[in-house]
Amino acid sequence: xxxxxxxxxxxxxxxxxxxxxxxxxxxxxxxxxxxxxxxxxxxxxxxxxxxxxxxxxxxxxxxxxxxxxxxxxxxxxxxxxxxxxxxxxxxxxxxxxxxxxxxxxxxxxxxxx
Amino acid sequence: xxxxxxxxxxxxxxxxxxxxxxxxxxxxxxxxxxxxxxxxxxxxxxxxxxxxxxxxxxxxxxxxxxxxxxxxxxxxxxxxxxxxxxxxxxxxxxxxxxxxxxxxxxxxxxxxxx
Numbered sequence: 674x675x676x677x678x679x680x681x682x683x684x685x686x687x688x689x690x691x692x693x694x695x696x697x698x699x700x701x702x703x704x705x706x707x708x709x710x711x712x713x714x715x716x717x718x719x720x721x722x723x724x725x726x727x728x729x730x731x732x733x734x735x736x737x738x739x740x741x742x743x744x745x746x747x748x749x750x751x752x753x754x755x756x757x758x759x760x761x762x763x764x765x766x767x768x769x770x771x772x773x774x775x776x777x778x779x780x781x782x783x784x785x786x
Numbered sequence: 787x788x789x790x791x792x793x794x795x796x797x798x799x800x801x802x803x804x805x806x807x808x809x810x811x812x813x814x815x816x817x818x819x820x821x822x823x824x825x826x827x828x829x830x831x832x833x834x835x836x837x838x839x840x841x842x843x844x845x846x847x848x849x850x851x852x853x854x855x856x857x858x859x860x861x862x863x864x865x866x867x868x869x870x871x872x873x874x875x876x877x878x879x880x881x882x883x884x885x886x887x888x889x890x891x892x893x894x895x896x897x898x899x900x
Contacts, residue, residue: 682826705886716790716876716891717829724886762828766885773819773844774885776828 676700677765679777687785692750694780696763699744703765707774708737708748711760720761721748753784788813792877792892798900799864799871807862807895809877815890817883818860822846823874823894832875835860836883864897872898 678697686692696706704725709717723730723737723746730737736749750757760781764774790811799805811818817836821829831844835854849868854860860879864871874896878889 677828679828707888709889709891714894714896716792716878716893717889718891719888722886722888772883772885773831773834774889776821776830778826778828 674699675777676703677763677775677777679761679763679780681780682778683781683783685783685785686753688755689752692748692753692757692782692784694748694750694761694763694782696746696748696765696777697744698746698765700765700767700775701744702767703775704767705765706737706739706746707764707766708735709762709764709776710757711762711779717762750782753782755784755786758782758784790877790879790890790892792875792895794895795893797895797897799897800900802866804863804865805897807864807875807877807897809860809862809892811858811860811879811890813879813881813890814857815879815881816857817880817887818854819878819880819889820844820850820852820860820862821876821878823876829876832862834883 707722708720711717739746760779763777766774793808819834820832833852835841851863877892880887
């Protein structure tokens, strides 16, 4: 039973346009969310995070939005660049015993020049 | 230059053989983790350790064993009891076991069966 779902296995966008990657979760105990980026044959690297007390966090071209009532978060990349082509993992964790992050299956983003 | 080093990058296992994957970190992190990644799958937690000489099973611990004798080292042994060991294995660490702390990952070990 997946507690963190990334329902789009892949996403293709044009350079300069916006990329929107989505993530849904089911466990209401989750209160911290992280996005990781992974290139082939490398380990994931931390990208951006958001606490449940916020609904938006921004870092340069990357913005994460959190909708707690819908148990949904999204990562926006604006403008998208070819170097952004990678697999993006959403992870969720919480207090009360569920502090080990649970990862989604990832979304493969391809940004075309 | 701090980071996590996993070795070897590629590993081949014969039937009935145990193999050990190395993970070393010089970040002075308390918590360390082992994940398994299969094609089309997310990262599944095998074992984690929040402090030296203590570790906990994750979601898919069967057929695996770990030790945490030193803060900087968290080796994973894939035993012969693991019937489907072919996968990409990732080691990670974080400052503490708190979920809000980002994890730092190594570059992984790809294990295959001969």
